[in-house]
Amino acid sequence: MTKNIAETGVARPGQDAVSVVAQGIPTMNEIIGYKLRRAQLFVFQDFIESFSKMKLRPAEFSVLALIARTPGQKQTEIAGQLGIKRANFVALMDGLERRGLAERRKAVGDKRSHSLHLTPEGVRFAQKMSAVWAAHEQRLVDRLGGPEARDTLLALLDRILDLKET
Amino acid sequence: MTKNIAETGVARPGQDAVSVVAQGIPTMNEIIGYKLRRAQLFVFQDFIESFSKMKLRPAEFSVLALIARTPGQKQTEIAGQLGIKRANFVALMDGLERRGLAERRKAVGDKRSHSLHLTPEGVRFAQKMSAVWAAHEQRLVDRLGGPEARDTLLALLDRILDLKET
């Protein structure tokens, strides 16, 4: 048997040769972080295109979804759940308020904090947004090969996220 | 039976109540893109901490890995494989060259292009880098629950990435 090119270490530049230098060096295909990153970019790309008409970015979507499901939470609480720094949350919330989708209300007990709510228009917007999201999500489920595959993926991602600190 | 709080629509702010407004609005837990993003950030966080001593960022790691495995490729080829715009690749490559890890050589046929190679120091660096990466990757595999779970995850991420255009 003749040695294959990887074993000889003879690299032909620009072709599918593998250098002898490559001992122990991973292929991009086996790097979890890399695959995760590329997949995330792909999904966000589809998301952004899906919402280009509504002019809604992923962070804004998640803020509206969180307020819709649990109105009255403080800025710090919403920001915290999403991993957004409270300083950066201000401009984000300003945008939603300027568009008339959400609003800050003076919290009853604590005069420092604001409680966040959707406006009536924001409620209607959130419904439409959810329909657009459902179509986007369905495209992903189709790519994955069905709901079971999606559940498996979500469970695996949870394993990475759970515990947080070992 | 008494109606639960979701059915009454009476939301108690800041608690685990679910507003009646929430009809059809997804939980963050069921959003593929969101989970993917959080998991990717977590993995990159671990990666960045793992390489803080070597002062190596994810993009630099992948460029070195690609050059190590297939020396002699042009800048545009390496950048293209990683989804990096060739304009942004310049500064990245400048950094690796300044540190003496990789170098641009005049391509033989085409005087416009550079062929990329590791320096001898770059080869040694890539070996150390791969060992650090392996430890990082092993941490992830442990979290996932073993090599089979990792393989499943990578296969699912490939389903999202494959085809690219429907």
Next chain:
DNA sequence: TATTGTTATACTCTATAACTATA
């Protein structure tokens, strides 16, 4: 003293346009 929201600011990543030298 500590916390909530806020402003200002800086740094990284990414995207686009335009230039040069070659092809």
Next chain:
DNA sequence: TATAGTTATAGAGTATAACAATA
């Protein structure tokens, strides 16, 4: 005319420090 590399620049997203009002 097109391509490889480059420069300049602008826009997101994210991180930190410091401040005012309130706890």
